[in-house]
Amino acid sequence: MLDSLTILGGRSRTGEPEPVGRLDLRVGEVLAVVGPTGSGKTTLVNDLELFADGTTSTGRKVLVDGVPPPSRMRDEPSASPIALITQHTSFLSDLPVGEFLLTHARIRRSPTAAGRVVEETLAFANELTGEPIDARSRMTDLSGGQARALLIADATVVCDTPVVLLDEVENAGIDRARALALLRRHRKAFVFVTHDPHVALLADARLVMKGGAMTALLRADEADRRLAAVAGRMDFALARVREAIRAGERLAGSELEAFA
Amino acid sequence: MRLAVVAGPATTGKTAVLRQVVRRLLARGVAPAFLKIDVQYADEDEALAAEFGIPTRKVYSGELCPDHCSVMVLGDAVRWAAGAGAEVLLVETAGLCLRCSPYVDGALGIVVLEATSGMNLPRKVGPMLSLADVAVVTKIDRVSQAEREVFRARIEDAAPSVLVREVNALHGIGIDPLLGTLLGGPQLVLGEDLEPRGLRLRGAPPVGTCTICVGKRDVGWRSHFGVVRPLESATFYRGE
Numbered sequence A: 001m002l003d004s005l006t007i008l009g010g011r012s013r014t015g016e017p018e019p020v021g022r023l024d025l026r027v028g029e030v031l032a033v034v035g036p037t038g039s040g041k042t043t044l045v046n047d048l049e050l051f052a053d054g055t056t057s058t059g060r061k062v063l064v065d066g067v068p069p070p071s072r073m074r075d076e077p078s079a080s081p082i083a084l085i086t087q088h089t090s091f092l093s094d095l096p097v098g099e100f101l102l103t104h105a106r107i108r109r110s111p112t113a114a115g116r117v118v119e120e121t122l123a124f125a126n127e128l129t130g131e132p133i134d135a136r137s138r139m140t141d142l143s144g145g146q147a148r149a150l151l152i153a154d155a156t157v158v159c160d161t162p163v164v165l166l167d168e169v170e171n172a173g174i175d176r177a178r179a180l181a182l183l184r185r186h187r188k189a190f191v192f193v194t195h196d197p198h199v200a201l202l203a204d205a206r207l208v209m210k211g212g213a214m215t216a217l218l219r220a221d222e223a224d225r226r227l228a229a230v231a232g233r234m235d236f237a238l239a240r241v242r243e244a245i246r247a248g249e250r251l252a253g254s255e256l257e258a259f260a
Numbered sequence B: 001m002r003l004a005v006v007a008g009p010a011t012t013g014k015t016a017v018l019r020q021v022v023r024r025l026l027a028r029g030v031a032p033a034f035l036k037i038d039v040q041y042a043d044e045d046e047a048l049a050a051e052f053g054i055p056t057r058k059v060y061s062g063e064l065c066p067d068h069c070s071v072m073v074l075g076d077a078v079r080w081a082a083g084a085g086a087e088v089l090l091v092e093t094a095g096l097c098l099r100c101s102p103y104v105d106g107a108l109g110i111v112v113l114e115a116t117s118g119m120n121l122p123r124k125v126g127p128m129l130s131l132a133d134v135a136v137v138t139k140i141d142r143v144s145q146a147e148r149e150v151f152r153a154r155i156e157d158a159a160p161s162v163l164v165r166e167v168n169a170l171h172g173i174g175i176d177p178l179l180g181t182l183l184g185g186p187q188l189v190l191g192e193d194l195e196p197r198g199l200r201l202r203g204a205p206p207v208g209t210c211t212i213c214v215g216k217r218d219v220g221w222r223s224h225f226g227v228v229r230p231l232e233s234a235t236f237y238r239g240e
C-alpha cells in the first residue's frame, strides 16, 4: 500500500526552476492547490496522475514511496493508486449508471464484491447531491451535480485508491464542505484544485501556483484554522439563504446579520 | 524490417497516433516509412512527408475493398520501404469493413478506437479488434478516468487477448509504451529481392462469393445467389 507521493520540481512556463523543488504528500493529508486561471493547476494534477517522469512539458518527476513507480502503475489504469476527477462534468458513456458502476467495480475490486460496492457508491453519491441518482438512469442523462457526485463516489468507493485528485469541484452543484468531511473519513491523500476559501482553509497545506510553477507551500496555521471556522459558518448561512430563495420563500433580511 | 498495420473506424485518431510514433522513432534514430490505404481520398502521406521528411505513399483501393487491396499491395510496399532504407513500415488502412481485418501474421496489428465512441463499440467492430495485437484507445483527455477504465473493461471482455494502450494522441501521452511494443515485435523475413516471406492474412476471411461485391445491384434476396438471407430468418442460407 502506498504511503507517500513526492513531486520533484521541474521548470516554470518560462523555463526557470520551480521555487518549490520537492513536495511530499502523505496518505491522510489534504492538499489544496490554488492560483489564478492559467497558472498550471490542472497541469500539476495531470503530472501526478501520469506519474510524470521528466518527459512532460513541466519536467517534473513523481515518486511513489520515494522511488520511481513501477511501469504497471502507468500502463494499467485499474492498477493506478491515483483516482483523478477532472473538470469534465458530463459523461459520454451510454450505459445505465448501475451497469457502468458494476463493470468498474468488477475490474477495480472483485466480481463477488461488485454488487455491494455499487450500492455503497450510489449511497455515497446521494449524500453529496440534492438530486438522488437512480441506478437505472443513463449516465448521459445525469445533471452536472449528479455526475460530479457520482465521480467522487466512484473514486472513493469503487477505486478506493490511496490518492484522490479533484480538479475544481466547486463548479458543480454539490456540497463541498460536506464532501470534504465525508472524504476525510477515508484514509487517503486528497489533492483539491480549488478557488473555494473554505475548502482551501480546511486543507493541511496550500500549494500556490504561478506561471506554471509551484511557487510556495503554505502549511495551515492557527490563523487559517480560525478563518476556516468562520468561513464554514458563512458558507452554512449562505447555503440557507440560497435554499430559501430556491424554495420561493420571502426573506427576513437579517439572515446574514452576524457577518454584516 | 518491421511492419505495423493500423486499422480503425474513420477519425478515431490513427494518423494522430502514427504522427506521435513517427516523431519518437526518428528521435531514437529508427527510420520509418508510411503507407496509407484508402478508398478514394487521403492526404496523410503528403502531411507526414512534409512534417517529417520520411518516405510516404498512398494507394486508393477504388473498386476493391481496402483490406483486399492491402493483401494485394503489402508485399510490394515492404519492398518499396526496405529499398527506401526504412526499418519500420507503418500502414494506415481505412478499416471500413467490420467483417474482416487487414492484419497479417509476422507483423504487428493495431486497432485504434476512441474512448468517446460509446461502450458498445468494442462489441461491434469484430475481427478488426479481436484479431489485433494491440488496441490503442485515443481521446482519453475527453472522458473521465472512470469511463476510461470501463471502456478498457469492455474491450477486454470483447477481446481478452488484445493488449490495451490508452493515449492522448494530441499531446503524445501514453505513446512511449506503444513504441516498446512496436520495436519489440516481430521482424519481417525478407528475401534477396526484399520481398517479404511468409506473410499471411490473419484469421478466416468472409465467404468470397458475394454477388453484390461482383456488381449485382438488384435489391432482394431472390435476385442473388451464394449466401442469401430473407428478413424472417435468423440464419444465413447457403447455396441458392
Ligand SMILES: Nc1nc2c(ncn2[C@@H]2O[C@H](COP(=O)(O)OP(=O)(O)O)[C@@H](O)[C@H]2O)c(=O)[nH]1
Pocket (backbone or CB within 6 Å): B008, B009, B010, B011, B012, B013, B014, B015, B016, B017, B112, B138, B139, B140, B141, B142, B167, B168, B169, B170
Ligand atoms: N482530444 C483528442 N483529439 C484527438 C486525439 N487523437 C486524435 N484526435 C483528433 O481526432 C481527429 C481525427 O484524427 P485522425 O488522426 O485524423 O483520425 P484518422 O481518421 O483515424 O486518421 C483529429 O481532429 C485529431 O486531432 C486525442 O487523443 N485527443
Ligand SMILES: Nc1ncnc2c1ncn2[C@@H]1O[C@H](COP(=O)(O)OP(=O)(O)O)[C@@H](O)[C@H]1O
Pocket (backbone or CB within 6 Å): A011, A012, A013, A014, A035, A036, A037, A038, A039, A040, A041, A042, A043, A044, A057, A058, A211, A212, A213
Ligand atoms: N511548467 C509549465 N511549462 C510549460 N507549460 C505549462 C506549465 N504549466 C502549465 N503550462 C501550460 O499552461 C496552460 C495553462 O495551464 P493549466 O494547468 O490549464 O492552468 P489552470 O488549471 O491553473 O487554469 C496549459 O496550456 C499548460 O500546458
Ligand SMILES: [Mg+2]
Pocket (backbone or CB within 6 Å): A041, A042, A043, A087
Ligand atoms: Mg484548470
Ligand SMILES: [Mg+2]
Pocket (backbone or CB within 6 Å): B014, B015, B016, B044, B092
Ligand atoms: Mg488518417
